[in-house]
Amino acid sequence: MVFAYRGFVPKLWSETIKAHRREVQDTILETASALVAERGLLSVTMSQIAEKAGIGRATLYKYFPDVEAIVLAWHERQVARHLEHLVEVRDHASDAGRRLEAVLDAYAVIHQRRVHHHRHEPYGNELSTFVHRDEHVAHAEHQVHQLITELLVDAVDAGNVRDDVPAAELASYCLHALAAAGNLRSKVDVQRLVAVVLSGLRPVR
Amino acid sequence: MVFAYRGFVPKLWSETIKAHRREVQDTILETASALVAERGLLSVTMSQIAEKAGIGRATLYKYFPDVEAIVLAWHERQVARHLEHLVEVRDHASDAGRRLEAVLDAYAVIHQRRVHHHRHEPYGNELSTFVHRDEHVAHAEHQVHQLITELLVDAVDAGNVRDDVPAAELASYCLHALAAAGNLRSKVDVQRLVAVVLSGLRPVR
Numbered sequence A, B: 001m002v003f004a005y006r007g008f009v010p011k012l013w014s015e016t017i018k019a020h021r022r023e024v025q026d027t028i029l030e031t032a033s034a035l036v037a038e039r040g041l042l043s044v045t046m047s048q049i050a051e052k053a054g055i056g057r058a059t060l061y062k063y064f065p066d067v068e069a070i071v072l073a074w075h076e077r078q079v080a081r082h083l084e085h086l087v088e089v090r091d092h093a094s095d096a097g098r099r100l101e102a103v104l105d106a107y108a109v110i111h112q113r114r115v116h117h118h119r120h121e122p123y124g125n126e127l128s129t130f131v132h133r134d135e136h137v138a139h140a141e142h143q144v145h146q147l148i149t150e151l152l153v154d155a156v157d158a159g160n161v162r163d164d165v166p167a168a169e170l171a172s173y174c175l176h177a178l179a180a181a182g183n184l185r186s187k188v189d190v191q192r193l194v195a196v197v198l199s200g201l202r203p204v205r
Helices: A002-039 A046-053 A057-063 A067-092 A096-118 A124-132 A135-157 A167-183 A187-201 B002-039 B046-053 B057-063 B067-092 B096-118 B124-132 B135-157 B167-183 B187-201
Strands: none
Touching: A002 A046, A002 A057, A002 A067, A046 A057, A046 A067, A067 A096, A067 A135, A096 A135, A096 A167, A096 A187, A135 A167, A167 A187, A167 B167, A167 B187, A187 B167, A187 B187, B002 B046, B002 B057, B002 B067, B046 B057, B046 B067, B067 B096, B067 B135, B096 B135, B096 B167, B096 B187, B135 B167, B167 B187
């Protein structure tokens, strides 16, 4: 019994520590990304982030070595969440055609929200250029491209998508075209854009 | 005769001066944009530009106050040239459908070349973010969007393009989707992309 008890408590304790660490980390990421978007990457200091996040500087340095590392971790988390969401959407749809449609729609909505979220932030663009130079982020974006390519291959097999253009090129077309959602205001506008993109994918008679 | 002679020479002279000034300015623009793409906006100095362009620093300052001004002037000239080229392409095509097709194709080719030109330059992205914050550049891009929108309106009237989506939204779709040309290698790949984008524009039955 004592043995089992000893095994049990440390596990709970470590879970609590883990949850606490994740909470602190999330606070740091949110605080830093908001500050950087508002003031620019070069103007934000570790002290400002610690103060705004309500933690000590020493604590902050236990989590991250510098502002750049925080911003990259934040963006990696964002892209990972988007990817998870797209996979979930894919797994809820019933056939190849609907899976493709649902995932493209979800991607456009993510893009619309992302741009709207940053539209009043003067340094949003600078931030975006910086993170896209990172190889982790490039890798995550490659995964999104891969996901869409696979959906397209299935949809070509099912006869829903044209077979005269390589699926990887069609995936690149989709991702670029759907980025136009950033200029759109309503869900209806986004759905119209998705419909246009899908028309471009239809088999040629 | 003396009068005509006096009127003639100064004109020639001023033309020579003008041509010389334009030549110097072009050299400055090319030199600066190459240096900035190679080393980053913050690392390039006016002295480096003067040296590489083969002119004195004092002369350089007669043309531009700082590196930022040179980079913006360079990009403005680029976008203006692209716009001129698109207008020329438009005016050479015979009907609404072909005009649209020719201009979209030319836009894709510009984009492909532009990205290829910058692909080995580590700071190409930073440069691009910087210039796109400028309102002159934003204005020039707005003009390209306007040009495509007008072509789309004509093509809708001619029955070549769908009428269930506002032309301005379709223009935005075209510009975003054609940016995918940046990943493509050959002219044939670009033509395939243009064909896909055009399929997205076709009237819905």
